[in-house]
Amino acid sequence: MHSAAPYIGRFAPTPSGYLHFGSLVAALASYLDARQQQGQWLIRMEDLDQPRSIAGASEHIIDTLACYGMHSDGDILYQHRRLGLYAAQIDQWLAQGQAYYCDCSRRQLAEFGGVYPGTCRHRQLPPAEDHAVRLIVPEQPITTMDRLQPPFTQDLTTTLGDFIIRRRDGIYAYQLAVVLDDIAQGITDVVRGADLLDSTPRQQWIYQLLGQPLPRYLHIPLLLRADGEKLSKRLGSTPLDPTRAPAELFRALQALAQQPPASLRSASVEKQLEWAIAHWQPERLSPTQSLPHDRLFD
Ligand code: GLU
Numbered sequence: 001m002h003s004a005a006p007y008i009g010r011f012a013p014t015p016s017g018y019l020h021f022g023s024l025v026a027a028l029a030s031y032l033d034a035r036q037q038q039g040q041w042l043i044r045m046e047d048l049d050q051p052r053s054i055a056g057a058s059e060h061i062i063d064t065l066a067c068y069g070m071h072s073d074g075d076i077l078y079q080h081r082r083l084g085l086y087a088a089q090i091d092q093w094l095a096q097g098q099a100y101y102c103d104c105s106r107r108q109l110a111e112f113g114g115v116y117p118g119t120c121r122h123r124q125l126p127p128a129e130d131h132a133v134r135l136i137v138p139e140q141p142i143t144t145m146d147r148l149q150p151p152f153t154q155d156l157t158t159t160l161g162d163f164i165i166r167r168r169d170g171i172y173a174y175q176l177a178v179v180l181d182d183i184a185q186g187i188t189d190v191v192r193g194a195d196l197l198d199s200t201p202r203q204q205w206i207y208q209l210l211g212q213p214l215p216r217y218l219h220i221p222l223l224l225r226a227d228g229e230k231l232s233k234r235l236g237s238t239p240l241d242p243t244r245a246p247a248e249l250f251r252a253l254q255a256l257a258q259q260p261p262a263s264l265r266s267a268s269v270e271k272q273l274e275w276a277i278a279h280w281q282p283e284r285l286s287p288t289q290s291l292p293h294d295r296l297f298d
Pocket of ligand 1: 011012013014046178191192196
């Protein structure tokens with residue numbers, strides 16, 4: 001498990017949209033956690049899926065975070081510049097027989113109903129650019145220990161099967177890149193939305209294959225809209241308005257159940273962050289996977 005290395009945390013947005021309130025809350029949680037432990041906080045752009053990236057979104061996210069007082073402590077890492085590293089790791093696993101090419105069609109995959117039965121595992125398909133690459137999963141279940149959520153156990157063989165690390169269109173999978181980059185950046189603490197809890201056992205498996213220590217995990221509840229849907233870019237949550245930063249930051253602290261005093265409502269971003277770092281208590285969040293968003297605005 002995790003050693004006593006100095007704390008390094010990160011916020012790793014996907015620039016397929018602008019920063020909205022839900023992502024501000026996630027960024028803030030990771031920032032406060034890092035700062036309270038005198039740690040570093042890094043921003044990483046997860047722009048693997050270039051066709052889905054929106055022009056200017058990365059800059060908008062970085063600039064908006066700056067308006068909210070959050071600046072990366074080191075260079076911002078862009079995943080699209082690191083494709084060679086992901087490819088090299090995949091080649092190594094292919095050579096070791098830990099990964100394999102797969103040419104199953106969409107129709108076949110639909111028939112499998114979400115659990116890949118390992119159809120191409122022993123076919124020894126030759127390299128081809130339009131084949132996917134899958135990583136062989138372990139037979140034993142994997143348990144995620146989290147600072148907030150109850151232990152989460154997943155049997156990758158029966159719930160997912162060998163999963164994709166490079167898609168048929170050549171795009172590298174989030175699951176692979178996130179782990180290689182967290183390792184490369186020395187990340188000790190992953191603080192992110194609880195929608196990613198379900199991805200964590202796959203990521204732990206990659207750490208295990210690479211013989212690397214796991215980070216600590218803190219999965220914070222997701223904000224839900226009044227109708228129960230997750231706040232997300234897809235659902236058109238509005239981009240944050242930097243001119244309203246103090247008011248939005250105050251709401252974000254409320255969303256994180258930090259109970260900021262009313263006197264802080266009109267304080268500057270710097271003052272609010274100072275208070276929030278000193279008082280950060282993630283255990284105030286309830287260990288559920290979601291928080292109704294409308295409850296925040298009484
Ligand atoms: N890029 C991912 C997202 O925006 C988050 C990755 C992570 O925090 O592990 O959902």
